[in-house]
Amino acid sequence: MAYIWSETFSNIRHSGLIGILSVIVIALTAMVVSVLLMVANYIHAELNIVKQSPLIVAFLQEGLDDDTRQDIGEKIKALPQVYSTLYVSKKDALEKTREMFSDQEEILEGLEDFNPLPESYEIELKAEYIGSERILVSNLKAIPGIEDIQYAQETSRFVRNIELVTLFIGIILGLASVVIICFSIIVTTYIRRDEIVIMRLVGATGLFIRIPLLLQGIVQGLLGSGIGMACLYGILYLLAPRFGHINFLPPIYIAAVVIAGGLIGFIGGALPLRRFIKA
Amino acid sequence: MENLQENPMIQMFGVSMQYKRDVEVLHNINMDVEKGEFVFLVGPSGAGKSTVLKLLYRGLVPSSGSIVVAGYNLSKIRNSKLPHFRRRLGVVFQDFKLLPHKTVEQNVAFSMRVTGARRSQIKKNVERCLNWTGLKHRKNALPEDISGGEQQRTSIARAIVNDPTLILADEPTGNLDPRLSLEIMHLFERLNTRGTTVLVATHDINLVEQMEKRVIRIEKGKILEE
Numbered sequence: 479m480a481y482i483w484s485e486t487f488s489n490i491r492h493s494g495l496i497g498i499l500s501v502i503v504i505a506l507t508a509m510v511v512s513v514l515l516m517v518a519n520y521i522h523a524e525l526n527i528v529k530q531s532p533l534i535v536a537f538l539q540e541g542l543d544d545d546t547r548q549d550i551g552e553k554i555k556a557l558p559q560v561y562s563t564l565y566v567s568k569k570d571a572l573e574k575t576r577e578m579f580s581d582q583e584e585i586l587e588g589l590e591d592f593n594p595l596p597e598s599y600e601i602e603l604k605a606e607y608i609g610s611e612r613i614l615v616s617n618l619k620a621i622p623g624i625e626d627i628q629y630a631q632e633t634s635r636f637v638r639n640i641e642l643v644t645l646f647i648g649i650i651l652g653l654a655s656v657v658i659i660c661f662s663i664i665v666t667t668y669i670r671r672d673e674i675v676i677m678r679l680v681g682a683t684g685l686f687i688r689i690p691l692l693l694q695g696i697v698q699g700l701l702g703s704g705i706g707m708a709c710l711y712g713i714l715y716l717l718a719p720r721f722g723h724i725n726f727l728p729p730i731y732i733a734a735v736v737i738a739g740g741l742i743g744f745i746g747g748a749l750p751l752r753r754f755i756k757a
Numbered sequence: 758m759e760n761l762q763e764n765p766m767i768q769m770f771g772v773s774m775q776y777k778r779d780v781e782v783l784h785n786i787n788m789d790v791e792k793g794e795f796v797f798l799v800g801p802s803g804a805g806k807s808t809v810l811k812l813l814y815r816g817l818v819p820s821s822g823s824i825v826v827a828g829y830n831l832s833k834i835r836n837s838k839l840p841h842f843r844r845r846l847g848v849v850f851q852d853f854k855l856l857p858h859k860t861v862e863q864n865v866a867f868s869m870r871v872t873g874a875r876r877s878q879i880k881k882n883v884e885r886c887l888n889w890t891g892l893k894h895r896k897n898a899l900p901e902d903i904s905g906g907e908q909q910r911t912s913i914a915r916a917i918v919n920d921p922t923l924i925l926a927d928e929p930t931g932n933l934d935p936r937l938s939l940e941i942m943h944l945f946e947r948l949n950t951r952g953t954t955v956l957v958a959t960h961d962i963n964l965v966e967q968m969e970k971r972v973i974r975i976e977k978g979k980i981l982e983e
């Protein structure tokens with residue numbers, strides 16, 4: 479085991495500039511992905527504060543009795559995505575509409591006697607479910623007594639799109655890192671092909687030669703993403719006086735980015751080996 | 758196992774070798790070396806001595822013919838078995854083939870490391886072999902920092918560290934003075950009396966005559982009378 483590690487670090491030392499470059503590329507990738515994650519987080523948070531009306535309104539059928547209505551309210555509250563619910567009676571609904579059209583009173587004249595507005599529950603989502611309203615909507619539709627559901631599809635789609643773009647860019651950058659690490663390891667094996675031949679001649683198995691190279695990929699990946707996160711943190715710390723407090727990523731995200739770096743290194747280390755370390 | 762004992766250590770049957778098309782460097786070689794023998798393979802430069810040794814450790818595959826070494830049929834051996842086969846051999850390469858980023862000691866230890874031997878065992882064997890080859894004081898040097906003769910002795914130490922069943926030595930004394938050459942030959946002889954089969958390719962006729970062992974002559978890719 480000690481031997482394998484010393485072999486790994488010797489490999490890294492002798493991979494020289496290419497080893498350093500691949501660590502730098504992974505560091506930059508980790509930084510960009512982290513910034514994307516921060517932007518996505520930021521938009522989530524902003525939307526939470528900015529939104530004034532509840533995102534989802536569930537309209538009830540006409541003429542439900544009190545028990546049924548209350549029962550529906552309980553059922554909605556029990557859904558995991560729901561943060562809070564507010565019951566809006568037919569009367570409240572009319573009031574609200576009145577407020578909206580306060581300069582055109584005549585439109586709503588006579589509606590007290592025959593109020594066509596349905597009663598409803600206004601539902602506030604938990605922050606982490608913003609952007610995935612669809613699941614909630616289908617859950618709501620399954621509750622008997624709910625007639626129709628309205629929600630701000632636009633906002634939801636916007637958030638989802640941002641997340642998709644983040645994911646997309648993240649994947650592309652991740653792939654780029656895999657390619658770079660692959661390349662770095664191919665170059666290492668190429669530079670050291672004579673040594674690899676010697677190792678085989680004195681009885682080394684393919685695995686014996688591969689493991690240090692695999693570890694090299696993992697170490698490069700972890701090192702790169704770790705350095706990237708540290709740099710990003712440093713930069714944000716320096717910028718803080720100018721832009722005010724910027725929320726850094728929560729620890730779980732940091733860990734995820736670093737581990738992803740290691741994983742990318744592993745993949746990069748595993749991919750190129752087969753062809754290059756034959757007999 | 759009993760059966761294996763009776764088979765020769767090395768069997769070459771009808772072996773021909775071409776590096777390039779139409780240029781045959783070995784012609785229909787037949788050669789047997791019994792278990793426990795000490796044999797010299799001699800011949801002028803370019804005769805094909807190194808080619809024979811390379812075929813024997815399967816650094817090369819013959820164009821035709823069959824080779825059996827230490828019970829392994831080399832034309833049928835699977836890639837996955839190759840490391841196990843090579844661990845039974847101790848090869849001294851004409852060009853040494855030392856690992857450039859490892860010290861003398863690490864180079865010698867390497868051929869034991871690949872077998873997964875225990876650390877204490879490796880340490881013991883390496884120290885012993887470095888003593889035998891007179892390299893103790895150079896054990897922490899890198900190959901580029903030692904003389905040709907010292908590199909050659911490192912290669913020899915690496916070949917014998919694993920207690921091989923067969924030593925294949927290609928010009929193992931090419932860079933050594935006569936006294937040191939003889940010392941190495943006596944070292945091989947000592948290992949030979951303990952059961953190791955030894956095949957040494959050389960053109961050092963003096964040395965061969967002093968040792969009084971079986972001699973196989975090769976010239977222009979053909980085996981001459983013994």
Ligand SMILES: Nc1ncnc2c1ncn2[C@@H]1O[C@H](COP(=O)(O)OP(=O)(O)OP(=O)(O)O)[C@@H](O)[C@H]1O
Nearest residue numbers: 776777782800801802803804805806807808809960
């Ligand atoms: N890789 C190769 N490609 C083409 N021809 C080769 C190759 N290696 C050796 N030869 C040729 O094969 C013949 C035998 O070479 P070999 O190295 O076996 O000779 P040798 O007996 O070991 O010579 P020396 O005593 O100089 O080491 C020579 O004519 C040589 O030019």
Ligand SMILES: [Mg+2]
Nearest residue numbers: 806807851927
């Ligand atoms: Mg030769």
